[in-house]
Amino acid sequence: MNSQTELPHLASPNGGLPSSVLWAQLILRDRLRPGDVVVDATMGNGHDTLFLTQCVAPGGHVYAFDVQEKALEETRKRVPAEVTTLIHAGHETMKEHVPAELHGSISAVMFNLGYLPGTDKTLITHTDTTMLAVWQALELLKPGGILTIVVYPGHDGGADEGRCVADWAAALNSRHYEAQHLRPINRSATPPELWVVWRRG
16 A cells, blocks of 8 residues: 555454454444543543543543552643543452442443553563453443453563453353454464453343
């Protein structure tokens, strides 16, 4: 694709297929509506948090979590305060921080695992707390709600985290949930992978 050709709307920056992160956003953009309440389980630098605010405003709300104060600082620069609650805590505490009256009413939960870009790469999400968090996310979802999990198997600890997410998703009761796995299959590196879980109505 030459530089003078306009990229397809759903293309990656090099003109290829969407990345795992973009697939997650495309799926959620199609389903979220103004007024929905959602969770960004791993706010990072705030890009997913901002995306979610754009999907649910006006009238909606985003609860976003991160263990690093730097993440909250960066996210505050990007998102409107009236639409967001930024929580300095791990995603495994989401049931404690999302108001009890909203449990079972959340339209979407996004996970973007790994480390905070531009900071210490040894500070990563961990399998044990991630698995606690994804179970809690299912409890928060409303019927018809969506859970997206972007996994980075290429960094230390990422492959184990990815295997555990895969085993967890495969074991979900198909009467209550549908799970899908999207990943590039002909690349020599270990690119990010996406898991999507839909809670049946």
